[in-house]
Each structure stands twice: as C-alpha cells, then as structure tokens.
Amino acid sequence: MSSPYEIAFEIGEIYDRRTQIHEPFGGSRQSGISPSAKAPAVFIFTGDSGEQFGYSDHFDDFGVFHYTGEGQVGHMQLRGGNKAVLEHSSNGASLHLFKALGKKAGKSLGQQYMGEFVCAGHVWKDGPDRKGSIRRIIQFHLLPIDRVNEATVEEATETPLPTSISEARALALKAMSSQEGAGASTTVRTIYQRSAQVKHYVLLRAAGRCESCGKSAPFLRKDGTPYLEPHHINRLSDGGLDHPRYVGAVCPTCHREIHYGAGGAEKNDQLRAYVDKLESSIWV
Template identity: 45%
Template sequence: MFGFEVGHIYKRRSDIHGQFGGQQQGGISTPKSHPVVLAFTGSAGTQHGYEDGWSDDGVFQYFGEGQTGAMTFTGGNKAIRDHLENGKELLLFEKVRRDGSVRFMGCFTCIGFEFREAPDTDGKARQAIVFHLLPQTDFIEVSVEDEPLPSTFSELRKRAFQNGEEAQPGSSVETKQKAFKRSVSVKLYALERAGGICERCSQPAPFQTSSGKPYLEVHHITRLSDGGPDRPDRVAAICPNCHRAAHYSSDNLNINQQLLEKVRQKEASLGDV
C-alpha cells in the first residue's frame, strides 16, 4: 500500500510526509495532492484525553482531533468521516519512538463513529468523537455468493445506495455489522447491474461459478486498494483480465477514468434511486 508494509517502521517526516506532504504535526494529516488521509495513534495522546485502541470485536477506536472543548467535524475529523465519499485511503500509523518513527498498521475504513465524554488537555469534560476503524483486509473475506437478493433490481439498487449512506453514530458492534452489510449490498448490486457482462470490455463473464452465476470481480474504481465498502456508483463488475489491468497496467489511471465514466453513464440511464 503506497510502498508501506504492515508492521514495518518508517520515519514520519521523511518516509511519509516526504512522499505525501501534509501536516507534519498532530494526529491527522490531510495531504492536498494525494488521495490519502494519514492518521497517527500512540500512547502520548492520553495526556489530551485520547484513548485509542482495539475493541473486543476487532474495531479500532480512534479519537478525533481537538485538544480543548468539544470535538467537531472540521479539519481532520471531517476528512476521516468523509474519506470514502471523497475517494481517499485512510492509512493508520502507530508512534513507536520519540524520534518520529511510526509503525504502519494498514489501510482502514471508517465504518462509523460515536460521541463519548472524555477529558480535554485541561482535564475538563468535553464531547469527544471516537471513530470506528476497520482494517480493509476484513472486507476481503465478505462473500456475496450465498446472500439473498431482493425480489427486484430496483429494490437491490435502493438497498445498495441506502447502505452506502454516511456512517452514523452507534456501537462498534453495530457499525461493524452495518459495514459488512453495506459491503455485501454494494457488491451484489454491481454484479446484478453488470448482468454477466464485463462493465469495461463488454465481454461475457469468462465462466460460471459453482452456483451457476457469471463470474465477475467487483472493482473499486476511485480507490487505490480493493477491499472496502464504497459508493455503488464508484464500483464496477469486471472480468479478471480487466481487473488486473485496472490495478497493474501502465495505463491504469486512464482505464479507471474511462470505467468511472461508463458507470456514471449507466447509473444516469437508470435514473434516481
């Protein structure tokens, strides 16, 4: 992922900001010229009332930025909340040494948030924003083969767009369940919309699955990794060859731009949800 390997240690200033730019201080950095949001966690944040960490159900609970007073959805907090909508990857790093060394934890998806009372830097109680972050690798295991379809295509389309709406407050268990439901709904919708025909090359799926369904792969067009929930109008069901080209071809940027336009035209022809 962007040259980073999970578990490896990097220098924040040279290895990360040297590549992306962005704010070099604070817990959330939002480079302007790259499709990423950089989030940093570490024990030093406890002095400001931040208590990041894993929940029992495998969700990373990440406190938003803002050292005094109630946290608001501005700056980095807004960037994390809206990173899917804005087509940006959320990269999480853990501070490990005072010299600026950080460990790459991976690419995450914000699946929701909650408001929690917590002390600020001055020890005063305030409303804090706690984001629920899930590793994108968790979504790779989500299967659509056995998921029941709504009775009509229009109902499936409506469900996919509804499940893709902005994350709302809730427990980490609830938001994790909603995220998986969203991911499955979007994948199911893209496959049904394609109707067994690759949405890039317009050729029939190369073979049938064991359940008799045309085999196509769901590709996230506006994102640089494959594996998180996304907007239904930014995913495409394509054949394996086109999928590899969209990721690894020297012309992959043009391929994805053309694919995005095809999907936009198809969605426009289907009308409003």
C-alpha cells in the same frame, strides 16, 4: 489526482512523515488526521498523546481499532479531519493508519504503517480536553480492510437483496452512512452486510458485462448469475466499503491486469472514467 497505485506502504514498515508521506501526497503535517491533497486518501496518525486526557486508541477483542478524533479543546465536531474519516467511503478515499513511535533525543523515530482501514461506525463519549474541561469526544470504529474479504461478503447478507436496480442502489447509498452508537461487535457484522449491498448493486449495474473490457462474464456462478469481481477503483485493496461510483464490476482477467499489469494504472483510470460517466448518466 495521483493514481492510488502510487500509495504502496508496507504494513510494519517505518516512514518519515514529512518526506515519505506529506511531500508525495500533501496534507497537514501536524494534524492527527490529514486528508491527502494529491490522492484519494486520508492519512490518520495515532500515538500515546491521548493518554494524558484519559483515553487511548486501541484494538479491542473483536479486532476493531478505536480511534479518537481530532480537536484538543472544547467539544469535538464532525468537520475537517473528523468529517474526512467519517465520509471517506462515500468520497472514495482510502484510509491509512500510522502509529507515531515517539522521539529520541528530540528526533522523531518515525511513523509505523498499520495498514488500510474502513470506518465502520462511531460513538460519542465524555472526556477531558487539553484544559481539563469535560467535553464530547468522537471515537471512530475502524476495521482493517483485509478483514472484509470477498469470501466473507458472500456470506454476509441475512435478508434477500432487491432485484430492482433502483432499489439496490438506494440500499447501497444508505450503506454509506456511518453507524452511530453501534457497539464493536455490531460494527463487525454490519460492515459485511453494508459491503455486500454495495457489491450487489454494482453487479446488477454491470448486467453481466465487464465494465472494463465490455465482454460478457466468463462463466456463471452456481446460482446462475454472471461471475464478475468488484474492483475498488481508488484503492489498492479490494473489499471493504466504497461508494458505487468508485467500484467497478470486472472480469477476472481485467482485474488481474489492473492490479499486476504494466498498464494497470492506465486501465484503472479508464475504468474510473467509464464508471463515473455511467453513474452520472443513469442517476442524475
């Protein structure tokens, strides 16, 4: 499996789908949703093709991107690419959105990178398929990953979180389930709460010690708890939502080294192996 640190697209830049996305990372070159065959990532592609069927992908007033799933004929199904989007957080896969810029003189103008997102929920709607028959369409609610930053997560929890590690893990795993039928405004609020639940469990699991270097947290927070930072092992971006087996609790020094150090990728791989072993040994 390739390191997530090899996935370094720049927002706003234009990429050739064949040579710059699929050759390095694999996946289908035709589908609107393409799970990578070589890295923990799912690539999704949007454009104007859905408008002929009466729907279009778009950002709403809450900053949520409404993305229509794949399947041109008959009812859409929660399988294949749609399932990959729905379960990307549970599987520790980052979600990357590109916009097709169309063609000129029969030649593709490329794919503009729109950034990394998290699937926060989904709804079902009625709409025509390619043949004009009314069918069920799935629409995913995607939130840009930078909307879910650590400062927001700190303020997200409306109810006290459990102090029992087993109860905290159960809550974190429940947070992995996509919210079906929720409106966009609810999507934004609940994704912060769900992210906080995962973070809370991971910090309890670490018990005050960095899961990378093994040293005690460098200081205590104002509330008296050890200060460690959640690190999303399979993504360049921190924050958002991930399964606990793909999130480590690390000290600020290790965190910076993983992101910016010369040996960051190797250190990240060591953390991945440690957390995977830890989760497997504690929760059989």
